[in-house]
Amino acid sequence: MASKLLHRVRAVSARLKYSRTLSPTLAAFASSRLLSDVAPSASTSPAPQSSGSSDKFEHNAKSSSVRSSLKDPELAKFSAIADTWWDSGGPFKPLHLMNPTRLAFIRSTLCRHFGKDPSSARPFEGMKIVDVGCGGGILSEPLARMGASVTGVDAVDKNIKIARIHADLDPVTSTIEYCCTTAEKLVEEQRKFDAVISLEVIEHVADPAEFCQSLSALTIPEGALVISTINRSMRAYATAIVAAEYLLHWLPKGTHQWLSFLTPEELVLILQRSSICVKEMAGFVYNPLTGRWSLSDDVSVNFIAFGTKNSQ
């Protein structure tokens, strides 16, 4: 479906093979994100800070939770609305509306890659999947219903608590393992998963490249990695920030920072460097008349990418 997209993606990776120089946008991006202030500050999430090791680890630990210097407020922001995770009319309404569409993409790509039967009610039976940045478990629960052994991790402790309570309401989802930790910690524990999924997280992360390295380390060779985020385009600024936060009040103001967004090409490059080859990409579009999201070739605002880990 995304032959034009794949063409772009392949062109980018081809460029990568023959030239080591970063494109201007990427250079600017690198300087603004990677070298921005990384002053450690006290965080509400216990696990990363208590490790208290070298600077590098601290830097990595923060990277999976929050954008550089606004760490505390951002975590606090998510903590404050944590109770409303499962209120499908509350602040997380856009995620609830988008969920079936994201799951459809995940289902189709994972079934195809792992050779599972898409018409089965539990196609992911026997697979281990980790949901990095699981929040209240909006994605983890459907994955568990589809038969997977799911581990959900999030840096905000309150989210994990809410997720645990909600998952225990249904015997099928009560098997989900929730941990208040980060991707880096999981890498340290040498955990491996058949599929690593991190949706709408990378735009909140201080160092996307390191984050992708961790996600890749969690994936088994020939395993799957699915990342979704928002494109750094003018249209995304108009839709995801101005419209969603200021006009329609779908999201609290300041949820997203435009400079933290990644373009599809950048995401592919970062993943390439983490030994992940992006195989498919799709965009989400919202139809205001029906109030529904659907998959499309249009990656100018929200997009989702599916990649596989190179076998070593």
Place this chain on the structure above:
Amino acid sequence: MVGMSLACSLASMPLTKHLNVAIIDSNPALVNGIRINKQDPPDPRVSTITPATTSMFRDIGAWQYLQPYRHAYFDQMQVWDYTGLGYTRYHARDVDKDSLGCVVENKVLQSSLLLCIQNADFQKRIFPSRLVSMSLNPGLKSKQMDGISSEISRADLAKLHLSDGTCLYAKLVVGADGSKSQVRELAGFKTTGWNYSQNAVICTVEHASENQCAWQRFLPAGPIALLPMGDNFSNIVWTMNPKEALDRKSMTEIDFVKTVNHALDHGFGPHPTSSLLGKGNIFSWFGAGVPTSGNGGFEIPPKVVKLASERMVFPLSLRHANDYVSKHVALIGDAAHTVHPLAGQGVNLGFGDAFALSRVIGEAIAVGMDIGEASLLKKYEAERKPANIAMMAILDGFQKAYSVDFGPLNILRAAGFHAANYISPLKRSIISYASGEQRLPLFT
């Protein structure tokens, strides 16, 4: 019937085959089976199945159980009224189809669905009792651990109490329990509607030879419909005011047959002639070059020879639930909407609901959603409500238009008959919509 069709539909789809379904129905036939003798005279309770419903039945594998029993396809339909100013004759070949619909006894439908579900590899249990009470919103039981954990693991389910004392937990409760739905009451859905000041008299009659056309004549008090059932039998649905209904029910059989023939034939007004004041010529240029059954000419319905069953009387009303769904509950069929029988659409709307709901459930399971979630049930409501309301509005409009005997209105109705008869695109559109092929009238 509609509830059973939902169960059969879920059983037939690979995504939903694994669901555990409990069927709660105090009808003993469900447990004992429905015995049908082919020599029995036809039951007066019949349904007219549209081609769309027939193909849905074929998809779920229930049609094969129906075929050995009496059922009658009809490919022609004639509609006219007592004023004799116009008529419309529909033929299945106008839309390149073989039939306009099929008339089947309700007990045959029930039996075929029951056989279908019994033979399906499907986890179902039949509870032969009635629903007494239901609790739907236990809410998030927060943090009461230790010993109440089993309560918590069921906290997000609906709890049902049955009349025989059984207690069931379910993710989704589907109310398919008819116009006086208990599920609808217990779930607190409000309804809008009104009673028509009309009752319907239903019975089976016999002819001297086979009837293969559906006939409907609008009389001042209400329409009389004659539907072919096969084997020289036909079903009569005659709408009239309650007092007349009681009279007609209690009069002797011979007298009743006479009044029926009178109503179908010369009673209340003249026959429409095939071309009235050259109106046929005016409209013929619309259908120029396209063969239409408007040239078929008006026919008199076959004479009724004798009454073949008891006469039953039912009050008629229009009722529509304001919402079809809420968390853990969905309504389908007559529980959600009841309509006037004048176009034979009621049960077809119900089957449409059942198949739409089963499709929505299948899509939800495909993406791992909880089937009791309100947002996904709303998808079903958004699909069916507009279609159902459109049909109800049209039927109600017809009922009101034909209940007034007022000169100019009679001419308008006659013009309507002529238009439908001679303007082929309009005729095709009407047939498509009534056959269930088209969801909304006039917009393809």
